[in-house]
Amino acid sequence: MEVQTCSRCRKFFNYVGGERLCHACKEEVEKEFQKVKEFIRENKTATVIQVAEECEVSEKQIRQWIKEERLELSVSDGAIVCEKCGAAITSGRYCEKCKADMVNSLSSAIKKDEAPKPEAKKSTRDGNKMRFLK
Numbered sequence: 001m002e003v004q005t006c007s008r009c010r011k012f013f014n015y016v017g018g019e020r021l022c023h024a025c026k027e028e029v030e031k032e033f034q035k036v037k038e039f040i041r042e043n044k045t046a047t048v049i050q051v052a053e054e055c056e057v058s059e060k061q062i063r064q065w066i067k068e069e070r071l072e073l074s075v076s077d078g079a080i081v082c083e084k085c086g087a088a089i090t091s092g093r094y095c096e097k098c099k100a101d102m103v104n105s106l107s108s109a110i111k112k113d114e115a116p117k118p119e120a121k122k123s124t125r126d127g128n129k130m131r132f133l134k
C-alpha cells in the first residue's frame with residue numbers, strides 16, 4: 001500500500017492504482033460524469049464550454065474525459081489535438097493516422113514482413129455535438 005496525495009482535494013489516501021484520486025473524490029468525479037452524460041443526452045448540440053458551465057464541471061475535467069475516450073466530440077473544436085502529430089481530433093489522445101501507425105510499428109516489430117494497410121475511418125457525423133461513449 002502506497003500513500004499519495006489526492007490530485008483533487010490534496011488529502012492523503014491509500015493509493016491502489018489508476019487515477020490519483022481518493023475514494024470520496026472518485027465518487028464525486030463519477031457523479032459529475034453522470035451529470036455531464038445526462039446533459040449531453042438531452043443537449044446533443046452542446047459544446048465543451050456549455051457543458052462545463054451547465055454542469056459546473058471544469059473544462060479541464062471534460063477534456064480529460066475526452067482523452068480517456070469516455071466522451072467524444074462529434075466535430076473537433078480544435079482544442080483536442082493528437083499528442084503525436086498535433087492534428088485536431090475528437091476523442092482520445094491520438095489521431096486515427098497515428099493510432100494506425102502505432103499499430104503498424106507494433107505488428108511490424110513482431111512480424112518483419114508486410115504490414116497491413118490501415119483503413120482510415122471516415123467520420124460521417126456533423127455539427128459540433130458531443131456524445132458519450134461509456
Ligand SMILES: [Zn+2]
Nearest residue numbers: 006009022025
Ligand atoms: Zn480527494
Ligand SMILES: [Zn+2]
Nearest residue numbers: 082085095098
Ligand atoms: Zn496524429
